[in-house]
Amino acid sequence: xxxxxxxxxxxxxxxxxxxxxxxxxxxxxxxxxxxxxxxxxxxxxxxxxxxxxxxxxxxxxxxxxxxxxxxxxxxxxxxxxxxxxxxxxxxxxxxxxxxxxxxxxxxxxxxxxxxxxxxxxxxxxxxxxxxxxxxxxxxxxxxxxxxxxxxxxxxxxxxxxxxxxxxxxxxxxxxxxxxxxxxxxxxxxxxxxxxxxxxxxxxxxxxxxxxxxxxxxxxxxxxxxxxxxxxxxxxxxxxxxxxxxxxxxxxxxxxxxxxxxxxxxxxxxxxxxxxxxxxxxxxxxxxxxxxxxxx
Amino acid sequence: xxxxxxxxxxxxxxxxxxxxxxxxxxxxxxxxxxxxxxxxxxxxxxxxxxxxxxxxxxxxxxxxxxxxxxxxxxxxxxxxxxxxxxxxxxxxxxxxxxxxxxxxxxxxxxxxxx
Numbered sequence: 217x218x219x220x221x222x223x224x225x226x227x228x229x230x231x232x233x234x235x236x237x238x239x240x241x242x243x244x245x246x247x248x249x250x251x252x253x254x255x256x257x258x259x260x261x262x263x264x265x266x267x268x269x270x271x272x273x274x275x276x277x278x279x280x281x282x283x284x285x286x287x288x289x290x291x292x293x294x295x296x297x298x299x300x301x302x303x304x305x306x307x308x309x310x311x312x313x314x315x316x317x318x319x320x321x322x323x324x325x326x327x328x329x330x331x332x333x334x335x336x337x338x339x340x341x342x343x344x345x346x347x348x349x350x351x352x353x354x355x356x357x358x359x360x361x362x363x364x365x366x367x368x369x370x371x372x373x374x375x376x377x378x379x380x381x382x383x384x385x386x387x388x389x390x391x392x393x394x395x396x397x398x399x400x401x402x403x404x405x406x407x408x409x410x411x412x413x414x415x416x417x418x419x420x421x422x423x424x425x426x427x428x429x430x431x432x433x434x435x436x437x438x439x440x441x442x443x444x445x446x447x448x449x450x451x452x453x454x455x456x457x458x459x460x461x462x463x464x465x466x467x468x469x470x471x472x473x474x475x476x477x478x479x480x481x482x483x484x485x486x487x488x489x490x491x492x493x494x495x496x497x498x499x500x501x502x503x504x505x506x507x508x509x510x511x
Numbered sequence: 512x513x514x515x516x517x518x519x520x521x522x523x524x525x526x527x528x529x530x531x532x533x534x535x536x537x538x539x540x541x542x543x544x545x546x547x548x549x550x551x552x553x554x555x556x557x558x559x560x561x562x563x564x565x566x567x568x569x570x571x572x573x574x575x576x577x578x579x580x581x582x583x584x585x586x587x588x589x590x591x592x593x594x595x596x597x598x599x600x601x602x603x604x605x606x607x608x609x610x611x612x613x614x615x616x617x618x619x620x621x622x623x624x625x
Binding site: 281285286287360363365366434437438439440497498500 | 578580582584585587588603604606607608609610612616
């Protein structure tokens with residue numbers, strides 16, 4: 217495993233260890249005190265750190281390709297998706313801290329005005345916008361893989377999975393149409409854009425199924441692990457999205473709802489480690505040469 | 512005016528034992544031998560033809576890098592037999608996935624590794 221990937225998961229494990237202590241405290245006492253402290257003081261910086269790491273690795277991968285190479289554009293879009301996630305985490309972080317920072321200050325009015333919009337901009341940037349950028353990037357990867365014969369015919373399971381995803385997307389569209397019925401009010405722009413999250417996630421899942429196919433075909437290697445990790449990150453995002461839906465439908469108990477919040481740390485770590493695998497593959501010949509020279 | 516017939520120093524080239532067509536001119540003979548050597552290294556040995564120890568080592572190094580960087584079953588994408596995998600067959604895929612700069616370094620590693 218590349219050193220950068222190892223570090224990402226080590227930090228993630230430590231983060232989860234601290235988080236589990238806060239969760240245990242919540243289970244025993246029912247108090248949100250340490251849980252809130254954990255998510256605000258450690259949670260958001262963790263998300264910011266991982267998004268920054270993903271951006272750095274993706275940007276480094278991008279610089280490894282010449283302007284006329286197809287995967288340069290892929291890494292440009294992945295870097296932009298990481299940047300979108302970073303901005304989203306930063307905005308949500310600011311939104312969480314805003315009330316206490318602005319309390320009693322002359323900027324109170326400004327702070328109250330920006331309150332809702334900061335969170336909404338963050339949700340849109342880290343959600344649909346980041347998904348669109350990733351969607352474009354993965355489409356290009358699939359096109360390259362198809363050109364070189366890495367991506368071939370789908371298995372029955374793949375077709376079944378794509379069928380389920382399409383059915384899910386149709387179901388979601390029907391729900392939105394039902395919601396937009398005559399009795400409903402006019403939705404805000406942010407709300408309308410956020411409705412794109414599920415169809416976009418569906419398209420990302422179809423890409424994930426196709427990439428999974430190509431990863432199976434080439435076996436375990438640094439490049440295949442990079443794309444395989446993106447598949448894991450997308451599936452984890454789906455799990456997080458499903459948990460939000462289940463929470464909204466009151467299907468989960470309170471301790472379970474709190475537990476689902478922890479999914480997003482795994483998602484962030486997976487997104488950060490995917491480009492680290494690609495970078496390791498690109499730097500490996502140079503690194504090994506360096507090692508030989510040091511001897 | 513006749514220019515002196517000299518060949519560039521290729522001391523880092525793998526020394527391969529292959530049969531080249533014979534010319535009367537020793538410089539052309541040497542050139543033909545080296546062209547064939549590099550051809551075999553680049554394209555791999557043709558079917559049914561024996562490979563030299565150096566060619567074998569070059570292929571082993573190439574397979575190591577392809578498997579390490581892309582995937583352990585990646586050679587199956589390039590050819591049905593590992594024996595047919597050469598720099599010529601693997602370069603397009605490796606360049607597309609790793610980029611030209613990394614591929615250049617990888618080729619150096621494959622050809623010059625000791």
